[in-house]
Amino acid sequence: MENRHPKRVEDYTLANLILIFVNLMWIFTAVWSTWGLGPVLILAAILNHLITRLDLHKRRKAPGFDKTEQI
Incomplete structure (x- = not known):
């Protein structure tokens, strides 16, 4: 059995953002x-x-967040 490393996956972020925009518009x-x-x-x-x-929640969960610091 060969131990192959997975190939790099294409980045579909832009395509997903465009689809979200189109769906929101209709x-x-x-x-x-x-x-x-x-x-x-x-x-x-x-x-x-x-x-x-959601952004604030993700920032609070991120490592290195100082709870005394105000956002």
Whole structure:
């Protein structure tokens, strides 16, 4: 049995970000056409808040985080 090292994997980050953008756009368009611009703005604000909280949570879990330091 041969012991082969795995080859380097392609980076699909950009493709995934583009797909997320496209999906958000059609969902926002569907919500806008159904209920108007208000719910789209509220949904965008909620998503922004959740992404910010996720970032803060990941920073706190990262090694080297000083609990006395303010973010």
